[in-house]
Amino acid sequence: MTKKILILLFILIPINANALIEVDITRGNLNPLPLAVSPLSIDEESKKGFEKILKKENIGSEISNVVENNLRTSGLFNPLDKKAFLQAPDIANLKPRFEDWNLIKAQALITGKVNYVDDKLRVEFRLWDVLAAKEMMALAFTTVPNNWRRVGHIISDKVYERLTGEKGYFDTRIIYVSEEGPKTRRIKKLAIMDQDGANNKFLTLGNELVLTPRFNPASQMVTYLSYFKNMPRVYLLDIETGTQEVVGDFPGMTFAPRFSPDGKKIIMSFAKDGKSDIYTMDLENRIVEKITNHPSIDTSPSYSPDGKYITFNSDRSGYQQIYVMKNDGSDVKRISFSNGLYGTPVWSPRGDLIAFTKLHKGKFYIGVMRTDGSGERLLTENYYQEAPSWSPNGRVLIFYRETKTNSKGEGFSAKLWSIDLTGYNERQIKTPTDASDPSWSSLLSN
C-alpha cells in the first residue's frame, strides 16, 4: 500500500554527547519543557516547486506544525506560540539570537530549512540549547516530497531522543478497527493511520466482521480475526500488497492472534468443544504447536520481547486472571492476585512490565504490573476500556474506550485513547469513525 521510502540521513555536525538540557520522562511531567519550533525557512523558488506537487502553500511551516503537534501531544514539551517569536526563520537557522529566545522563555529551539533539489525534498534542522547558547544537534534528510509528514515525524523523534535519552515513537502507525452503525449491527473495517491521525486509510470494505489487528515487528504484516464466510479465523494481511491469507484454518474458531517478536510465528487461541487453548504457527513451514492444554479458556497470548516467555489470560482458577509461562508452555505461573478480573496482558517492548485490562466492581481499568505480578499500578478508570497496546519505546499505551448507552440504548461510542506510563497525559486520538482494537507499529525508520 505505502511504498517503502528511502530516507537519506546526514549528520551535519557530530553530536555532542554531553547532555545539555534533559527531560525526565520517568515521572509525570507537570512542567513540560518550553520550546520554540521556528518554522522551517524556505526560499521562493522551492516554495513554488513544492506548491505545484504537494498543493501546500508553505511546506516549511507544514513540517514544523507536524513537529510542534507531536512534541505537544507527548506531554513533555510545551511549544510556544509562534506569534511571540522575535527572529525570522531564515536568520534563526543561521545563528539564533539566544537573548531573543530566552526572552520568550524558550529553553530549546528548533530551526531549519527546506529546499527543492532535483524533484526531492531536502530538509535540514538544528536543535539549540537556548540557555547554554549551544547547538545540540544538526541533521539533514533528502526524500521524495510526498514524504513530508514523515520528515516531520523523524525530526520529532530525533528531538525527543536527544532531549529525553530514549527513542521516540512519532514515525509510527496505528492499525485499528473502524466502527460504524448501530451497536446491534456494527460494521467493522480494518483501518490504518499515522500515529497523529493523519493519512487514514481503510484496508477492508466492511463486508465481514474483523477484529483485533496486530502488526508484526517490521510493521508490514498484520494478523487479525476475520469472520469471512462466517468462519472466525486468524488471517494474515500484507499491507504493502493487500494480499490476505488464512493462517488459523483449524476445525473451529481461531482468534486472539499476535506475532512472535522475531515475526516468524503467530501465537493465537483455538476454541473447540468449549475449551480455548493457545497454539503457535510457524509462518515458514506452517508447523502448528499446542502450547497450553487445559479445559479452561486460555487466550490473549503475548510474547516477552526476547521471545522466551508468554503472558496470557486464563480462567483456570475460576475467573479471568493473568499467567506467565515459558514459550514451550511449561512452568505456568499465575501473576495477578488482587481483587477483580484481569484480561488482555501485553508485554512491554522494554520487557519489564505487563499492561492489562482489569474489571473490578463494575469499572474497567488499564494498568501495568511487573512480570512477576508485583507493583500493580492502575493508570486509568472508566465505564469500559480495554486492549492496551504499547508505543515502541514502552512509554505510552493506546487503548479503546466505550461509552455507556442511555435507557433507550442510545449514545454508544468507541474511541481510541492514549495515556503515558506515568498515568499522566491521557488524550483521545481522533479518528474519522468510531474506533477500537488499536495496535501500535514499531518505528518505521531505523
Place this chain on the structure above:
Amino acid sequence: MRLNKILKNTLLILTACLVLSACATKKEVATEAQGQMQGDVYTGTDTVKYLADGVPDRVFFATNESILTTASRETLRAQAAWLRKNPKINVVLEGHADERGTREYNLALGERRANAAKDYLMTYGISSDRITVLSYGKERPVDSGSNPLAWSKNRRSVTVKAN
C-alpha cells in the same frame, strides 16, 4: 436528660425503620421494572423468536457462566424434539456474551456457551454432524442498553436453522 436520650434513640430507630421500608419498596419496584430476571439470568420471552410453534430459539446465561439453567434445558429439549422430527434440518448454535468483558475472552466464552447447548442437544439424540458452533463474543448484542437487563438478554446461545 436520660428521658431525652431514650427519646432520641427511639427517634433514631424510627427513622431507621422508615428508611429501610422505603428501601424495600424501591427495590421491589426496581426488580419489576427490570422485567424478568432470575439472579442475573434472563427469563423473559419477549425477544425470543421461535424455531417452530412452541420451540424458542435461545437460552440465557448468568454473568461469566456457561451452565444451563432449568429453563434453558427445557428449551433445548423442545429444540431436540423438534430437530428429531425434522432430521434434514441442520443448525448453527450462535454463542454470545455481554459487553462487560474483554473482547477476546468473550469470543471464547460465547464458544463455551454454544457448546454447552450443543452438548445438551447431543444428549437428546441430535448428531454433532447437524450442529455447527459459532461464537460472536460481544459483537452482536440484541439489546444495545448498558444495564443489567440488556446484558442478561445478550448472554445467550441462539439456535439458527442452517438450511
